Amino acid sequence: MTLIRPATSPTDLEAVRKLCWDYRTHLASVSPIEAELTETFYPVPKYAALMDALETEHARPQGIILLAELDGSPVGCAMTHALDPQTSEIKRVFVAPEARGHGIARKLIGALMDQARTDGYSRVVLDTSVNLGPARALYANLGFSERGPYQDTPEDALPHLLFFEAPL
Template sequence: MTAVTVRAADLPRELPDVQRLCWDYRDYLIGFSDEMRVLTESFYPAEAYGELMAALPAKHARPRGAILVADQDGTAVGCGMIQPLSDTDAEIKRVYMSPAARGTGAGYLLSQALVDQARADGYARVLLDTNKEFAPARALYEKLGFRNRGPYAELPPGTEAHLVFYEFTF
């Protein structure tokens, strides 16, 4: 097994791979727990998620957005995205590693690359949220220098208590 590398997704050629990883992420969330299933279906009902998957290239378009993939032996094993919120703020979205890539350091590499890309793109701050139950993800973000904060966007009712919000300021 070779090392994982992180790079910009080659769109549109790799869009199906990115979409597959995003659907796998949704499936992972739904299967995590009953509570997570309800939360996921609140944030990402299947029909709306399908529309989001079709809109990924526009929603994360360069020069202010980005779609990165973690690649291992020519296969996309993870993905993450940058979405502009304003001229100064970006949000990291849909960071997901396939089961085969977990525990390899790929999540760290991908998350660091997303932060580096946001910095290179001129953002002053990067925001993200994750589920309170995702202790490894929370530890990773804190290791990268993210700090806890409150919500930065409107949320579906009843979801805030399940999430942890972070920011990284350059």
């Protein structure tokens, strides 16, 4: 059975941090370009600092951290934070390889969108790699449209990234 819920306890947050590190490792393994982008955007010291600040960066009521469990084990995470009063950004959607195929990423994103709508945002945005085909297909299937960058992005990274937006 799949359960999607807010990560609130220290145990939950530790599970999310582990999943986020697994996500970083996964991204770096996709291709040499992904490895370079991962090191550019999330060098280990910067990522470690981000992991230490997760519950602040994605605090309620401007954001949320979700944990996905499959048969009681943590297998996925996703989170949001505010970019501005109308825009919630989705970050670090990850499902462990052994849990894929259960619709967990779809449930995580749906729950994030529902929460952002409840919180009064009018749109959600996210970015992903050109090389993450299944993620791109999922976002399109959930009603996201491609758009231009919504934040400063290094010019040399732009050909490798896609930006998406969905109204709420």
